[in-house]
Amino acid sequence: MSIQILFLCGLNELGNLIVEVSCLPLPGNLIGMLLLFLLLMMGAVPLHWVKEGSSILLKHLSLFFIPIAVGLMNYGHLFLHQGWIFLLLILISLWIGIYTTGGISQFLIHKKEHKQEEYLQRGERRYG
Template sequence: MKILNQLALMLGIWAVGEYISSFIQSIVVIPGSIIGMILLFILLQSKIIRLDAIKEISDFFLQNMAIFFIPAGVSLITSLNIIMDNIVVLIVSVILSTAIVMYITGVVVQKMINRKERVN
């Protein structure tokens, strides 16, 4: 019963995120699941929800995360012709975005290291 209560809590937060997303869609498009994760983060950080209240169900989701990638993989297989038509654009996008993420990560880490050295 405890896991069902935890699942109901998580689904409730997701539903609130979807509800908020439907209202702000005319201003900015943010998926309801993202808003739900932000809400969950805020609720956990403000200690409105204790980590114990969702520990078992979140551990279950983390341990079985691969299951959630199956629909995306199937979708990729069914869209293989679209992917092949745009393979050059996709490869360039992946290479550029990876390089940009690596560069920004390096800059941020270097700044954090320098800040830590100044503090010590």
């Protein structure tokens, strides 16, 4: 399990290095997650190599937000004066996320139903 967590941390650091060297306008941890995704999709890294370590990290994910929350306390005056803007931005991004997820889900459901109908129609033509 420790080796799995070290591997995931190494991918994170590799993502940070790629961002630093290439000056990409993306967070390094996002590049690290994309690298992990690509490695898993290509089969270069089997899922069982990272499953247990990633499960432990996800289980304790809330602990990673404590430093961020403590850091936000330094900006209390900003939240008092412009908190409504933050709330508005959060609501807009929430709506965009829900709308996009729902749209993609509906698209995939319709695509699956269409494939099932085609499959059934082909079967009926053969045997009907």
